[in-house]
Amino acid sequence: MSQNIKKIAVLTSGGDSPGMNAAIRSVARTCAYHKISCVGVYRGYEGLIDGDFVALDARSVRGVINKGGTFLKSARSKRFMTKEGRKIAYDQLRENGIDAIVLIGGDGTFTGGLVFNTEYNFPVMGIPGTIDNDINGTDRTLGYDTALNTAVEAIDKIRDTAHSHDRLFFVEVMGRDVGHIALNAGVGAGAEEILIPEEDMGIDRLVESLERSKKSGKSSSIVVVAEGDKIGKSVFELKDYVDQNLDEYDVRVSVLGHMQRGGSPTCFDRVLASRMGVKAVESLLEGKSNYMVGTIHDTMELTPLEKAIKGESKINKELIRVSDIMTT
Amino acid sequence: MSQNIKKIAVLTSGGDSPGMNAAIRSVARTCAYHKISCVGVYRGYEGLIDGDFVALDARSVRGVINKGGTFLKSARSKRFMTKEGRKIAYDQLRENGIDAIVLIGGDGTFTGGLVFNTEYNFPVMGIPGTIDNDINGTDRTLGYDTALNTAVEAIDKIRDTAHSHDRLFFVEVMGRDVGHIALNAGVGAGAEEILIPEEDMGIDRLVESLERSKKSGKSSSIVVVAEGDKIGKSVFELKDYVDQNLDEYDVRVSVLGHMQRGGSPTCFDRVLASRMGVKAVESLLEGKSNYMVGTIHDTMELTPLEKAIKGESKINKELIRVSDIMTT
């Protein structure tokens, strides 16, 4: 164990995701277990610059494991993108006797951490908290499993009414530039079509497929659309196009929106958060820095931060095929 | 008991609502209990005209009480608005030996039933199935309680992320021209403001109130907006106006949409559906017609169909006051 680390800070930054509170709790409890201090930073890098800290012991994180959002709050910080901002942040950390920091967030968060580490050689460790699952170095990001279930439960409800009225619904789910939520929630909800950025089926093939589906006797349909999909400029344009080219369907749109970011985390996300917090703190105590913790093949692994944020698609080709077969 | 009624048909029409399946089940089971036949009609008045019937005994409605939507499907029928369409429907009923019909739906459904009864003196009995709670003669319509809970659970999730990011969310809920869902879900979700058609607060008062709220230390806010509210032409226009007039807030919109129409019904709606089905069938057997069953002060009552569809506001003034106090 590193002799140098006596106090660790933790912050959440970027878009929030379910499980962030469970991860903060785990960081605080692991610090307590190793008898070092833990400090929470409010509002991500903004709070770091403002010195907006709160001491966290094992008790102060009681009752948060099942709460959505992040009690430390999150924010995007323009000031931290400047050299001056980061200098103030560094001074705050030093003044408060903080020796290392755990960053819970996505690629923007990690990019900030990398720059900060480069400038000040300050120990940082990342935890991938985002519903989008768009980070390398972990099979699943924190909050992704919860978001999938939120989406599937909502689509289940939409199917009830779609089926009662023989309607076609375009349901837009989150996921930024990647199709993980759309593909998995689409398969999970038994969608008739799934549109993801990684696979451009083209709008005409979509219309053909829907026509075929109608003829084969399907009276209602759900098309799950990733927000980053590029067939239409928006899900509403998709609807308009299909409205004009498919007489048989009564077409509606539902944008699931921000509810996908909240809610009590699933068991998977709570366990993942607990494991990630332990790994993050103990890796810092072992003298490591500039890594992100992740779960690869169900084992906790470290990945250099710069690799974690590289935009490589992790989309599962086998699952795309499964999705095609399921919509036979 | 009326000697004349040996076979009762049941249909669902108009927008679907959770609990319709439970009501169909109750109609079928009550017919079985009284040893008369029951027939389900597919796709509302459309199926009536097409003679699209299915025999329903006590067993054939097994396992539907907890399912959203309506397995008999629903539709709006232009043909039934014509004299010719209604004539065919009447002939279908006669040919199939059907003596009376239970209509599950909202005001459009009941209006159709009234006209039909006037023309053919055919016994009809209404069950108010709509999430909007905009029917007179019942304290609660079927599906309304479920829709409230769906809305509140979604807003709970949105609040998680609103609070993490200090954001202002406009959340649009359903309810057509009335504010029941908005007012109750708004109070239930602890919304900071609730905009309903029955009470026009004006956009400037809204902006003032949000400003005051910000100054008093509230960092995030939820404004629940009824779809029928008239302050903005849409919730997106509201957002734009506030964006332009309130610097301090990061404003987002979420339209909950059609998921509010689906989902497994709550215990209340399942029990209500069971009670309504019994009352509807037994009222027909007693020789009554042209009524809607409803629950008034927790007692099953009959209201003439023409009174049920009269547009009188049932909005609870006391609850509006409670809502004002809660957002102190």
Added chain:
Amino acid sequence: MSQNIKKIAVLTSGGDSPGMNAAIRSVARTCAYHKISCVGVYRGYEGLIDGDFVALDARSVRGVINKGGTFLKSARSKRFMTKEGRKIAYDQLRENGIDAIVLIGGDGTFTGGLVFNTEYNFPVMGIPGTIDNDINGTDRTLGYDTALNTAVEAIDKIRDTAHSHDRLFFVEVMGRDVGHIALNAGVGAGAEEILIPEEDMGIDRLVESLERSKKSGKSSSIVVVAEGDKIGKSVFELKDYVDQNLDEYDVRVSVLGHMQRGGSPTCFDRVLASRMGVKAVESLLEGKSNYMVGTIHDTMELTPLEKAIKGESKINKELIRVSDIMTT
């Protein structure tokens, strides 16, 4: 408005129920609205004797409306049953400048309040918080609607496995001496039999009915049993008896237990709590005392505390009949 009341205390006592937090919030917000002080008392009458108080303003009850349990905690107090204990409690109230108290709980809570009021003429106002719905003067107690939904959702899951295996399940639900939860959750879950203390069907009639049900082709069955039912000494004895007398069934038991007391309150309970808190505080401000607030026919009403705790059955005979018809 009473000139004398400047500070109101609120406590929760007895078994907890979902919505208690929402009621505390409403009491605190209503005090803030009327510009008087509010004080929370921890652990019911125990905290009253110990002077374990916390100031509650409008902000300090933020974020509790959707939380189960009671953040003020609850307890049963032996000391408050003694003259000495109540004397100390009275001194604590006087020392802290408290002019009135809102009691959230059930009959034990109200009995304590009545005695206290008799001895010290101290203004008290009750809010019926219990899942059992066994209080007069209100159509529904706070937490009852949530408990019904928790029970129904659990029984839905049990039915999945009962149906897959053609099993008979005895499911025990809460409700103390009354059958409200059993009757409503039983109808809501589509139970084949419902055993409540108010209607003793006798164990032999139960066995006959289950035999008949089996012969009519039902392969699985759910029997919902109120914890206060007296056919068997326990649900396990019921199982044993049926096991010995009914060869055809594979019989299991599930006791839903304390999960029925927790969980995020339904929209109905949150709205009810909000209304009750307003009515309780404003009634005290109007100089009233020794009442319980309740909802009768959807209107907020006051009932003298001594009437509220009188054990009269409110069981709905019409619903018992509906339940018989549904299990045809």
Added chain:
Amino acid sequence: MSQNIKKIAVLTSGGDSPGMNAAIRSVARTCAYHKISCVGVYRGYEGLIDGDFVALDARSVRGVINKGGTFLKSARSKRFMTKEGRKIAYDQLRENGIDAIVLIGGDGTFTGGLVFNTEYNFPVMGIPGTIDNDINGTDRTLGYDTALNTAVEAIDKIRDTAHSHDRLFFVEVMGRDVGHIALNAGVGAGAEEILIPEEDMGIDRLVESLERSKKSGKSSSIVVVAEGDKIGKSVFELKDYVDQNLDEYDVRVSVLGHMQRGGSPTCFDRVLASRMGVKAVESLLEGKSNYMVGTIHDTMELTPLEKAIKGESKINKELIRVSDIMTT
């Protein structure tokens, strides 16, 4: 692709688990995709012997992906354990032109399949459907993720009331001889202690730990107990022992029971079921037999059936350590 396989049967056997319906659907859809026939067998091996079959095409499995239980029903078959029973089953398969069979279940199901294959060289392929996660050759069995979430949601509710009353709850979860559900649901629910068969902490250490916990200021506690744990003969004996040896706690028991076997499957289980069904059918079409499909490191893999049912513990030692740290 194997020329010989033109018709595949699918059955569910042993204890049911959420996701079985989704797996049946996937088997049927994959058969349709490859233009071969699919047949469902009712009541597991019992229905195989009785020839209780139903044709399954792509449409006939519509709407089942989100339903708990198994619409093909499950049963344990004593007849299939005899040579005579298996001979009849084989004859039924031949008479119905069935060329291979997909077995959805746990170790009992696979043992039966192995014996059958040995005797008749009939192609069989297993899908691990059990909530217990006690099968080798797959990181997660079908239904396990759903059962975890059901358990965690129930414990969340129990914690509400435990915390309100400063109580100690022993909560028994399912899992047969292994501690997967207890360990993961325990960490997910933030339990203070977790008792699993794989780690015998001894009852005295438990009592010491609870005492220490109480002294450190924890007022309420949740102890999650695996049903296969051996400290007490039952969770009720545990309670009695602690009642006698720990004055400070008010101790209660909750046995979650069979609700853990039901409920709508999570997104993870629905996707897993879809992938497993495809892999099972396509492996049979490739001429393979006597394997179980599973997900290992997120990839679909085959494991010989005899290895799948070997009782090796897969319990995650790292997670046991995480659990120790979380309860600091």
